[in-house]
Amino acid sequence: MAVEEPTTVVETVPGFVPDPGYIANGLSTDQVAERVARGETNDVPDRASRSIRDIVRANVFTRINAILSVLLLIVLATGSIVDGIFGLLIIANSGIGIIQEVRAKRTLDKLAIVGQAKPVVRRDGTGAELSPKNVVLDDIIELGPGDQLVVDGIVLESEALELDESLLTGEADPVDKSPGTAVMSGSFVSAGAGSYRATKVGRDAYAARLAEEASKFTLVHSELNAGINKILRFITYLMIPAGLLIIYNQLFSSGQALGPALSGMVAALVPMVPEGLVLMTSIAFAVGVIRLGRRQCLVQELPAIEGLARVDVVCADKTGTLTENGMRLAELELVGTGDGEPERAALATMAADDPRPNASVAAIAEAFPGVPGWGEPTAIAPFSSAKKWSGQSYGEHGNWLLGAPDVLLDPNSATARRAEEIGARGLRILLLARSDRPVDDALAPGVVTPEALVVLEQRIRPDAKPTLEYFASQKVDVKVISGDNAVSVGAVASSLGLPRGDAPIDARTLPEDLSQLAEVVESSTTFGRVRPDQKRTMVGALQSRGHTVAMTGDGVNDVLALKDADIGVAMGSGSPATRSVAQIVLLNNTFATLPYVVAEGRRVIGNIERVSNLFLTKTVYSVLLAFLVGISGVLSQFFDFEPLPYPFLPRHVTIAAWFTIGIPAFLLSLAPNNERARSGFVSRVMRLSIPSGVIIGVATFVCYVLVYGGPDQTEAQKVQAGTSALITLIMIALWVLAVVARPYQWWKIALLGGSVLGYVILFSLPFTREFFALDPSNVAYSTIALTCGAIGVVLVEISWWVTGRLHGEHRRLFAAPEDLLPGEH
Structure with a gap:
């Protein structure tokens, strides 16, 4: 590389006079150590990922955890530790979220180091790749095509150096950079080569703050995340009036003692909180990152x-x-009648003099290793994607061009037609030609005389x-x-x-x-x-x-x-x-990784939408049930009937979610899903969750009204009435799970069977019946519960098919072959 005299540099940067020795050798080891001691380093973090402290804070101090913590304290104040079992959700939400995010962070940070761009820094006369954070003030950084500038600086050497500053300015046209010209971090080399001195490093560099913000791992601007936040805000607004109604009913209308009244109030409020929705979303994203990381993505x-x-x-x-990146020279087809020696010499010289050879030039250099000794080029025109050719002038040895035949030649010429004929076989063709003027001339390439067709072979x-x-x-x-x-x-x-x-x-x-x-x-x-x-x-x-x-x-x-x-x-x-x-x-540079990447994206988004249906259905029926019970208490003040207390204990709503939402949602969120995501997340989720939630809430309330024995009922009858309402709720909620799991595959059917079996065990074993205050022994009450549940199941099924027909969605019960990912059956 020719060394430019730094006269313009001296004029541009007062107080610093780089001599030719400095330009050739860069900083010494002692000079680097001095700058490190002064803190003149490029101390921008490799990635702006959240710290572990931030992850812990974000997962512990959430709105949902705050609501659940207050309700837990209220229940514990009544002395019923068993009813505070829902407090385990706080630990589960925080713990699982923290573990998965930390795993994802570590995966990403390791991959980021592997994939990090490393500038070539000249020190003690040798250029070596360094991590960007190891660059210090006054370092000389070498540049070639495609290199991105990691710090601000000023150009010392330029061989037709052109920078693309579109990432900073939005302007797509490349900008010529001669010695003495200021350059900014964030721009990249579009053509040519050169070097520059680092004048601003670390957070002083122009693009440092932009890069730090751009590389943060965040869900901001995500339609999915925006939709979930919109839903959560709406739920919060609904919880306020529903909560006030249930509090009024439990404490004033129903005439209950303080302990049972508070337990009923908490039991009504806890299921309104979609505690697992945000958790499942963060888990799905984090697991997606980890899975892709294993594929070197x-x-x-x-x-x-x-x-x-x-x-x-x-x-x-x-x-x-x-095609694979590597190429090999398949043939050199001469255009003229010569012996080909000048052409081979030109190709060998041009390839040897290219400081940053691309795949084509590397293949030529491998095929023609012998350099004839023409000396330094008198003019250079680096390759650029816009003009499709490069060139070098060697004085008496001529002006040589290497580029696309259909760009440099008349398309009707015999050589151009021959190039197209060879290219039709899938081979890559370059034209070696002479020009009548220096390659850096404003009118270059001028008159082009073809000399040879360079035929390169790429493997698919x-x-x-x-x-x-x-x-x-x-x-x-x-x-x-x-x-x-x-x-x-x-x-x-x-x-x-x-x-x-x-x-x-x-x-x-x-x-x-x-x-x-x-x-x-x-x-x-x-x-x-x-x-x-x-x-x-x-x-x-x-x-x-x-x-x-x-x-x-x-x-x-x-x-x-x-x-x-x-x-x-x-x-x-x-x-x-x-x-x-x-x-x-x-x-891993493998195009074949892309299908797995696309499939992982579909899995994450599709499964988040699927489990959102479960959580929001629970929220809808919980809010509706609270409204119905609360309104009954208000109306009882004006009409002659007894107000209804809330039918469930906090432990009841906890087990109601175990096998209808909690465990199934976790498994469904990690399951294969090949459906392409579509916009309209909120509206699609509401199509299922609102009608299903309304059906569950109304059916459960009707069942409870039919079995409620009034304020004079015995404690056993009270437990039996609550159990009957719970049976109705669980029956319909299980059917909603069955609908959400469609189209069925063998493992989904097994999941549904396991959920049903879980409730059969809970309602059958003496220990669990006593622990969770369950009593399905009243045949009349249980018959009413099963009847209300069956009606609710039918209504949910009808609603699913009708909404599908109304919105033009193709509904089916079992998975078709196109729904399966590779390896599934």
């Missing part, structure tokens, strides 16, 4: 898991995604075809968007069986009008010669048609599209810039 933003569940279009590059990934077949089975469209020749891209796509892969579109012919572009992109699958800005526009066109788009990429030309896609997926071996903007990083 780094989730940089938790909402990405939710977005993955909604993906219906995947835009993938050809190189590194469908063995897992590419099964991956495309999986997406096709899941009704997820795959679009191959590549910068390579369209014919070559089409050959690869059609060999993999991609629909319409044999009809590739040359992106240079795409319309500029967004609506017309959207129509073309939506109807076609394979695109070649796509510029970076076009990739971004194509993603936007698909989004304008209502698609949720995932974009995969590994090169600097993919950054803009990755940033604008709903979900950006970067390869671990890709450029630091792509990894920094992507929400998902595949550290």
Whole structure:
């Protein structure tokens, strides 16, 4: 690399005069130690994940735990420790949530270190990769295509260095950076090479605060989380009047003693709290992160898991995604009649002089290792995705170009037609040509004289075809968007069986009008010669048609599209810039991991929606039952009838949730689920939970009215009446569980059978009957309870089918083959 004289640098940065020795060698070990001692380090945290203290605080000090704690204290004040068993929910909610979040944090932090971008820092004359936090003030950092700047600085060396600052400014056009020019962290190299001195490190750097905020693990801006918060707020508003009514009824209308009145009040209020909903949500997300981590998939933003569940279009590059990254030279086809020696010498020299060779140049360097000794290049034009060619001038040895034949040549020329003919076999073709002017000339490439076609061979990934077949089975469209020749891209796509892969579109012919572009992109699958800005526009066109788009990429030309896609997926071996903007990083560089990532997103979101139905049904019937009992107490003051006390003890509502919600919800939240997530989470959950909750609440209240013996009933009759109401409630709640578990698979049927068996045991064993105050021995009461429960079951079933018909949802009892994930039967 040629060393630029630092004269402009001296003028730009007063007080610091870097001599050529400093530029060549960087800081010494002693100078680094001095700066570390002064605290002049890049002390920005690797990731802004929550500390363990924050996780504990967030899981312990919650609104739900506060409500349950107050109710627990009230019950304990009455002396009934057994009725305070629901207090174990506080420990369970906090403990499980903390354990899972800490596990997820550790998984993510370990993966983040593996996938971290490491700048090349020049010290003691040697460049070495360092962690960003080990960079100190005045360090010299080397730059190449795709590198992201980790600190602010000033350019010392530049070989046609161009930076893309779109992540900071929003402007997509690359900016030339000559020596003496200031550069900011967060930008990345789009072309050329060079080095810069770190002038601002740590939290002083321009993008440090932005990066710290952007990398936080949070559920903010998640439709799912917003929906749950909306539901919780609504529940809180309902709890206030329902709670006041039940308090009035228990303490004043029913004439009960203080202890039983408080127990009834707590029994009414506890089930209104959807205590497991937030817990199950955090567990589902945390387990999703851990599962993906085991597949070497780094989730940089938790909402990405939710977005993955909604993906219906995947835009993938050809190189590194469908084909392996490595290439080999298959053939050098000469255009002229010469012996090929000048062409081989030019290729060897150009490859050897490239400080950051891409896969194509690396293959050329491997094929032509002998360098003829032409000396330093007199002019350099680095490769960029926009112009599709690079060049180097060597004085008397000529001006040499290496790039796309269909860009550098007249498409009607014989050489261009021959290149297209070879490319139709799926091979990658580069043109080696001479130019009549230096490659850094403003009018370059000028007059192009073709000399040879460089034929490169890429191997198709063995897992590419099964991956495309999986997406096709899941009704997820795959679009191959590549910068390579369209014919070559089409050959690869059609060999993999991609629909319409044999009809590739040359992106240079795409319309500029967004609506017309959207129509073309939506109807076609394979695109070649796509510029970076076009990739971004194509993603936007698909989004304008209502698609949720995932974009995969590994090169600097993919950054803009990755940033604008709903979900950006970067390869671990890709450029630091792509990894920094992507929400998902595949550290194993395997496209075949993506189906598991999408499936995990669907599992998380689908199961959260499923268990939400259970928790909210419980909240609806609890609030309704409290209202009905409370209103009966108010009306009893004006009409001649006895007010009804609340039918249950706190221990009753605890066991009512064990096998209808608690254990089943936990298992369902971790179960396979292949259904694509849709928007409208709140409305869909309410379609089932409101009618089901109303049916349970009304049926339970009617049963209790029919069996209630008045204030003069014996203690045994009181227990029998409460047990009868509980039987009605449990029967219908179990059927709601059966509805939520559909479509059935063998393990779901076993789960339902286990839940029924659990209640049979609770109501049958003498010990549990005495411990939980259960007495189903009154045949008349139990008959009424079973009758009310059966009517409720029928109504829930009818409601499920009717709501499905009204909203156009396809209802079925048993799972179809397309519902099963790979490996399921």
